[in-house]
Amino acid sequence: MNPVIESLLPLEDKLKFVSISSDYESIITNLKLDPNTDDVAQINWHNQLLNPRETCDATTRWLFTVSSLNFCFWQLDNTAYCVQYNNQLYSGYWALCAAISLGQSLGIDLTNAEYVNSDHFTIDELKLCFPDYNNRPVPLLKRRFEILKESSSIIVNKFGGSIVNLTDSVDSAVQLVKEVVRSFDSFKDECDVNIQNDIKRAMVRNKSNCSSNLNNQQNYENNKEEMHLKFYKRAQIFVAELYHTNPERYGFKDLDQLTLFADYRIPQMLHRFGLIQYKQELIAILQDKQHLMESGSYLECEIRAASILAVYRLAQKTGIKQITVDFLLWNKFKEIQAGSTESYFGGIEVGMHRVVGWFY
DSSP states (O other): OOHHHHHHGGGGGGOSSEEEOOOOHHHHHHHTOOTTSOHHHHHOGGGSTTSOOOOSHHHHHHHHHHHHHOOOOBOTTSOBOEEEETTEEEEHHHHHHHHHHHHHHTTOOTTOHHHHHSTTOOHHHHHHHSOOBTTBOOTTHHHHHHHHHHHHHHHHHHSTTOTHHHHTTOOOHHHHHHHHHHHOGGGOOEEEEEHHHHHHTOEEEOTTOGGGGGOOGGGTTTOOOEEEEEOOHHHHHHHHHHHHHOTTTSOOTTGGGOOOOOOSHHHHHHHHTTSEEEOHHHHHHHHSTTOEEOTTOHHHHHHHHHHHHHHHHHHHHHOOOHHHHHHHHHHHHHHHHHTSSOOSSTTOOOOOOOBOOSOO
16 A cells, blocks of 8 residues: 555544545546546646656656755745746746756756766756746745755765666556655655644644634544654655656556645645535635645644545545546646636635645
């Protein structure tokens, strides 16, 4: 079993603020979910904006770099960090892709582990790839630099200078996720939570003081269980995208064991489709656009865990890959964000949960 699911299943009947629905009609209809559909053709990864068109070692190295840096492209005032490349402005994930392409055009190849591991690559060079936008730097620039240096050193010293030497040595999707997490600390997306104690400190900042709704311990005083939860968002999406870039080379037989990639937006979409439902006190928090959850807090973990478990149950019922649901949800969100698809949600918007961290 995927260690993510194994760690989260004990939490399923202890959820306090998020419930899981078994009404799948809306999400199946709107995402056109069908286990008999060719998921590679349906996702069409290579034809999405700045994704590489080639199926080669360079694409595998590109994917690892993207997966290493794919986190937190928004500012605390809710504005997006953007990168201009080829006279076009990109935000979010696409800002990251644009930054890598911009760097390559400047002779700064973030996908080349030998180069990144050398003394020639400095944080000032990384800044050239991620220029300030509206006079503000990309969030967590220093942490991005540290991750690149740490990962490139491991690739050079343990994997012969190329991540391909790892990806081509494992024939199981779940095992490759484990190897990535074991080898690279920045992918170790795990949390130790205490359900009762962590509810008390679930919020770092909340201007509307909605966190007071979480501090009533009556409902939680008998639940002091400590749990070690695993999510592995970036490691799993790396392996899933290997498959979508080159299914012949990376057609792992256990792809159906990979889970949803729980980030900011996917839980938001699942809530909108009714697959997960939020208690009113959580909705009140999310509607405060300045709320900030503590990274690793119980509240954040419950949102992520419920999202993963909801799609795990959906996959069990329908036979649809969990990763396919994730990719289609993300594509649908980007369509709505771009205004090319009307919102189905009656104008009732519940915002994303805000956490500053480097796991997503």
